[in-house]
Amino acid sequence: MINRIQELMQQVETLQACTLEEVEGLRIKFLSKKGIITELFNEFRSVPKEEKAQIGQALNCLRQAAESKINGMREALAESGAAAKSADVADLTRTPDPIGLGTRHPLSLVREQIIDIFSRVGFTVAEGPEVEDDNHVYSLLNFAPEHPARDMQDTFFIEKEIGVQKPSDILLRSHTSSVQTRVMLSQQPPIRVLCPGRVYRNEAISARAHCFFHQVEGLYIDKNVSFADLREVLLYFAKEMFGPETQIRLRPSYFPFTEPSAEMDISCDLCGGKGCSFCKGTGWVEILGCGMVDPNVLESCGIDSKVYTGYAFGLGVERITNLKYRVKDLRLFSENDVRFLQQFEGC
Numbered sequence: 613m614i615n616r617i618q619e620l621m622q623q624v625e626t627l628q629a630c631t632l633e634e635v636e637g638l639r640i641k642f643l644s645k646k647g648i649i650t651e652l653f654n655e656f657r658s659v660p661k662e663e664k665a666q667i668g669q670a671l672n673c674l675r676q677a678a679e680s681k682i683n684g685m686r687e688a689l690a691e692s693g694a695a696a697k698s699a700d701v702a703d704l705t706r707t708p709d710p711i712g713l714g715t716r717h718p719l720s721l722v723r724e725q726i727i728d729i730f731s732r733v734g735f736t737v738a739e740g741p742e743v744e745d746d747n748h749v750y751s752l753l754n755f756a757p758e759h760p761a762r763d764m765q766d767t768f769f770i771e772k773e774i775g776v777q778k779p780s781d782i783l784l785r786s787h788t789s790s791v792q793t794r795v796m797l798s799q800q801p802p803i804r805v806l807c808p809g810r811v812y813r814n815e816a817i818s819a820r821a822h823c824f825f826h827q828v829e830g831l832y833i834d835k836n837v838s839f840a841d842l843r844e845v846l847l848y849f850a851k852e853m854f855g856p857e858t859q860i861r862l863r864p865s866y867f868p869f870t871e872p873s874a875e876m877d878i879s880c881d882l883c884g885g886k887g888c889s890f891c892k893g894t895g896w897v898e899i900l901g902c903g904m905v906d907p908n909v910l911e912s913c914g915i916d917s918k919v920y921t922g923y924a925f926g927l928g929v930e931r932i933t934n935l936k937y938r939v940k941d942l943r944l945f946s947e948n949d950v951r952f953l954q955q956f957e958g959c
């Protein structure tokens with residue numbers, strides 16, 4: 613028996629546990645009612661008298677050793693558990709919670725798509741100021757002095773002196789065609805530019821109109837540029853933007869700065885051109901204005917209209933975005949409601 617006690621003593625000294633459950637398992641194994649050490653105490657009763665003193669002492673030592681070893685392990689684990697808990701509060705090594713990614717504004721997405729499509733056929737981007745003068749926005753573009761677009765109802769004029777109501781030629785540009793003028797005044801053909809930007813009109817805000825919106829203007833001037841070139845580039849744009857099945861049609865129109873002028877419709881992609889409520893039963897939806905640059909405009913900007921011809925077009929970014937994503941209310945574009953913006957995640 614003394615040998616078993618010594619063996620067990622060695623075992624007890626080397627005991628190890630990683631969790632409180634393991635410690636409890638060891639207690640049960642050695643010290644519970646049916647534990648190894650308790651069993652030895654039962655056997656102790658039948659030990660011959662002359663050995664009782666030696667074996668009894670050894671047994672007591674074994675029990676004490678087992679108790680202090682197991683209690684020691686329990687305390688150590690309880691302490692490290694508490695330490696781990698308090699460390700939870702400020703664990704600087706923890707991976708941070710993911711930060712929600714922002715989304716790109718639908719108008720930015722569509723503007724980039726438009727620029728990308730035209731840049732593949734040689735257009736570069738030019739920009740100009742939003743606060744403009746009458747000359748760049750109207751006069752150089754062949755608007756007669758009494759043209760209705762100059763009317764106070766359309767254009768936001770800026771008073772030169774605050775509070776003094778004098779006729780002003782400083783205004784917020786009402787179309788990006790003003791950037792055409794700036795480009796033509798500053799460089800000679802060949803010119804092939806896109807002018808994206810924000811424009812302002814004095815309109816009551818509603819689902820269908822806003823006092824500011826966005827346009828992309830296109831201008832191409834070179835020798836022998838024809839209306840057929842204009843039609844080709846617009847057909848290419850329509851198919852790239854709305855899909856290869858898209859068809860276009862050009863209707864005669866009037867703009868002071870182009871002659872001839874036209875408005876372009878694309879086949880309604882909701883009904884495939886059959887006619888629906890979206891296209892008001894016509895099978896077509898209007899998307900832009902265009903035309904051949906009026907020789908008067910070329911001449912006023914210092915370009916020889918006998919040598920050069922050109923085309924121009926202007927489209928509304930909101931209009932194209934509505935057609936692509938069916939946004940019914942223009943106001944959503946400027947309200948910055950994340951529930952609306954989040955719908956363009958991943959676009």
Ligand code: DAH
Nearest residue numbers: 787789901902903924925926
């Ligand atoms: N500037 C025109 C508008 O705001 C749009 C436009 C029409 C631009 C025809 C053009 C064009 O360059 O050729 O309504």
